[in-house]
Amino acid sequence: MDFNLTREQEMLRNMVREFAEKDLAPKALELDNKGEFPADVIKKMCELGLGGTLGKKEYGGSAMGHLASILSVEEISRVYPPAGFCLEGIHSAIALIQNAGTEEQKKNLLPRLIKGEKIPCVGVTEATGGSDPSVMQTVARPEGDEFVIDGRKVWITLAPVADIICFLATVDGKATAFYVEDGTPGFEKGHRADQVGLKSVPIGEFAFTGCRIPRSNMIGKEGGGLPAALTVFSTVARPNVAAIALGVAEGAYEVALKYCKERKLYGAPIANLQAIQFSLADMSTEIEAARWLCYYGVWKADQGKSVREVAVDTARAKVFATEVAIKTCVRATQLMGGYGLSPEYEVIRRLQDALELFPAAGTSEIMRVTIGRSITR
Amino acid sequence: MRLNIVVCIKQVPHPEHFHEIKLDPESQTINRRGIPAILNPPDKHALEEALQLKERYGGTITAVSMGPPEASQIMEEAYALGVDRSILLCDPLFAGADTLATARALAIGIQRLGEVDLILCGTHSMDGATGQVGPQLAEILGFPFIGFVRKMEIQERGTVLAERTIERGYLKVEGSLPLVLSVTKEINTPRLPTVIGIMEATQKEIYTWDTKELGIDPALVGIEGSPTRVSGIFERRLSRKGELLQGDPEEVIRKAIKRLRELEALR
Numbered sequence: 001m002d003f004n005l006t007r008e009q010e011m012l013r014n015m016v017r018e019f020a021e022k023d024l025a026p027k028a029l030e031l032d033n034k035g036e037f038p039a040d041v042i043k044k045m046c047e048l049g050l051g052g053t054l055g056k057k058e059y060g061g062s063a064m065g066h067l068a069s070i071l072s073v074e075e076i077s078r079v080y081p082p083a084g085f086c087l088e089g090i091h092s093a094i095a096l097i098q099n100a101g102t103e104e105q106k107k108n109l110l111p112r113l114i115k116g117e118k119i120p121c122v123g124v125t126e127a128t129g130g131s132d133p134s135v136m137q138t139v140a141r142p143e144g145d146e147f148v149i150d151g152r153k154v155w156i157t158l159a160p161v162a163d164i165i166c167f168l169a170t171v172d173g174k175a176t177a178f179y180v181e182d183g184t185p186g187f188e189k190g191h192r193a194d195q196v197g198l199k200s201v202p203i204g205e206f207a208f209t210g211c212r213i214p215r216s217n218m219i220g221k222e223g224g225g226l227p228a229a230l231t232v233f234s235t236v237a238r239p240n241v242a243a244i245a246l247g248v249a250e251g252a253y254e255v256a257l258k259y260c261k262e263r264k265l266y267g268a269p270i271a272n273l274q275a276i277q278f279s280l281a282d283m284s285t286e287i288e289a290a291r292w293l294c295y296y297g298v299w300k301a302d303q304g305k306s307v308r309e310v311a312v313d314t315a316r317a318k319v320f321a322t323e324v325a326i327k328t329c330v331r332a333t334q335l336m337g338g339y340g341l342s343p344e345y346e347v348i349r350r351l352q353d354a355l356e357l358f359p360a361a362g363t364s365e366i367m368r369v370t371i372g373r374s375i376t377r
Numbered sequence: 378m379r380l381n382i383v384v385c386i387k388q389v390p391h392p393e394h395f396h397e398i399k400l401d402p403e404s405q406t407i408n409r410r411g412i413p414a415i416l417n418p419p420d421k422h423a424l425e426e427a428l429q430l431k432e433r434y435g436g437t438i439t440a441v442s443m444g445p446p447e448a449s450q451i452m453e454e455a456y457a458l459g460v461d462r463s464i465l466l467c468d469p470l471f472a473g474a475d476t477l478a479t480a481r482a483l484a485i486g487i488q489r490l491g492e493v494d495l496i497l498c499g500t501h502s503m504d505g506a507t508g509q510v511g512p513q514l515a516e517i518l519g520f521p522f523i524g525f526v527r528k529m530e531i532q533e534r535g536t537v538l539a540e541r542t543i544e545r546g547y548l549k550v551e552g553s554l555p556l557v558l559s560v561t562k563e564i565n566t567p568r569l570p571t572v573i574g575i576m577e578a579t580q581k582e583i584y585t586w587d588t589k590e591l592g593i594d595p596a597l598v599g600i601e602g603s604p605t606r607v608s609g610i611f612e613r614r615l616s617r618k619g620e621l622l623q624g625d626p627e628e629v630i631r632k633a634i635k636r637l638r639e640l641e642a643l644r
């Protein structure tokens with residue numbers, strides 16, 4: 001058993017850590033308060049190559065792999081979770097197109113997405129319920145060489161700023177993946193939803209009314225939409241969200257630990273108090289457990305294991321890491337007394353971000369359903 | 378004008394972990410075990426300057442370091458940033474070198490590279506912090522040296538016009554190529570490697586040259602070739618003495634000045 005990162009992964013992690021600490025940390029609070037899409041941060045991340053860790057070399061990616069992709073998401077999220085979340089959206093779209101798209105689609109779309117010239121999104125969820133895609137109401141009617149799309153998607157990461165919009169719609173009742181370019185007549189991007197956390201990530205809706213797209217915008221096979229989406233959820237979106245949660249927890253823990261070492265009561269740092277140490281010990285233990293769970297699933301994906309074999313581990317990582325993120329943030333606020341609630345320590349902000357991670361890419365219950373089914377099969 | 382640039386780099390213990398470095402009073406050595414090692418931060422500015430010069434004028438960049446096998450990590454990092462060649466001067470005989478013996482090894486390594494226009498160094502290494510290797514290297518090679526450069530420009534007539542930081546300002550200095558420069562952190566903002574750069578770096582060969590390959594007389598390098606010896610190492614303990622002066626502000630100030638004079642902290 002080898003727990004070491006490869007030299008490449010290690011250099012990647014060091015690079016992303018340096019970027020996060022030098023470039024993002026000084027402005028994270030301000031960016032988040034503004035609640036605006038950090039376009040230049042996304043551009044910079046893509047210039048460094050963080051958008052292309054899953055992309056193949058022929059499309060301008062580095063193909064460094066799944067573990068590399070979540071290492072970068074984790075490091076970014078340690079400092080500024082919204083940028084990690086945007087990266088998750090980019091990774092998911094790239095994976096969907098690369099796994100299921102035609103060669104022409106890949107050549108046309110992937111290099112621009114990897115470079116960050118175009119922003120993508122992946123829309124599955126509808127108002128009728130994200131956990132149950134069988135009730136999907138967005139339809140695609142074939143008409144000659146075109147499809148006519150009608151319907152609406154909600155809660156879609158990056159939708160308000162997206163240029164390339166991937167989505168699922170049913171063709172004769174069977175879910176199928178497509179993409180549409182922003183500006184196509186009959187396609188409209190809605191406003192962003194009001195968010196409790198991840199305030200600078202644009203999350204919102206989009207709608208189609210008789211929107212015509214060429215047949216060549218179909219991604220993968222007719223009726224192949226759900227398996228294509230599930231593959232992306234299991235191997236990319238869920239482990240990425242888990243890595244964001246891990247980063248959020250690490251960030252909150254580090255703030256609290258530093259505070260406990262510096263805050264003096266009764267003439268000594270409160271870190272000397274055993275009750276405080278117990279709390280810190282639990283936090284660090286849970287974070288370590290979450291970390292290895294997060295790495296394990298994607299490591300298996302990098303080893304070429306099947307989606308089915310990976311799916312249970314990434315579901316475990318997602319449910320566990322998101323819960324650890326919430327617990328860690330709550331504990332961190334407690335350890336810091338009144339200061340835990342003060343915005344400048346950025347612990348409350350991380351708690352708010354962590355709450356957004358529960359439903360994203362499938363709720364905790366859905367993760368448990370996935371795990372439960374696999375172990376009782 | 379294409380430039381053949383050499384950048385001298387060094388691996389040092391991570392400054393954030395300096396406090397973990399242990400001194401062993403018996404063996405008179407420092408124990409760095411378990412301390413992560415990184416590329417000497419001032420050298421990042423030298424690498425960056427080389428990369429910017431290459432982007433402008435074309436040419437080649439060669440990174441050179443004298444160090445143990447583990448230093449191949451920073452040679453790989455130099456590749457990730459975009460240098461063309463990484464050369465590690467590595468031999469157990471190099472161990473224990475002082476600045477002169479280090480500069481000698483570097484000079485011989487650099488002489489093997491053929492034509493060189495510019496040699497860039499950081500101002501100092503974070504661990505040794507003597508700032509001597511750059512000037513000694515220039516001396517051995519017979520090149521001019523400009524230290525503490527905060528801005529530089531290559532002139533048509535084959536010279537470098539540089540702004541050299543001094544205590545209360547700067548000097549404008551011109552020197553003819555080939556020459557050695559040490560650059561300060563004000564000169565640029567070092568870039569980060571890209572993911573693709575990192576991927577490619579691990580595929581590239583790090584050239585490792587030992588004393589045999591270099592044809593160096595072992596008596597000139599390492600501890601053998603070092604005229605300076607560490608006669609002792611000791612830990613400095615900082616202890617502060619507090620003294621409370623009381624009275625109204627004017628009186629306290631008078632007392633404070635008096636005490637500082639007595640302690641010879643004020644004259």
Ligand SMILES: Cc1cc2nc3c(=O)[nH]c(=O)nc-3n(C[C@H](O)[C@H](O)[C@H](O)COP(=O)(O)OP(=O)(O)OC[C@H]3O[C@@H](n4cnc5c(N)ncnc54)[C@H](O)[C@@H]3O)c2cc1C
Binds near residue numbers: 123128356362
């Ligand atoms: C920050 C954020 C970003 C998002 N980004 C995207 C995106 O980019 N693309 C996209 O398509 N969607 C996105 N979503 C939507 C997300 O996928 C859905 O919110 C999620 O799938 C749940 O759907 P729902 O909100 O409709 O809840 P529902 O599906 O209505 O669920 C309601 C409750 O029922 C529970 N439940 C459902 N089924 C079961 C079951 N079988 N057993 C037990 N309990 C069950 C759920 O866990 C939940 O507690 C995002 C959401 C958030 C918060």
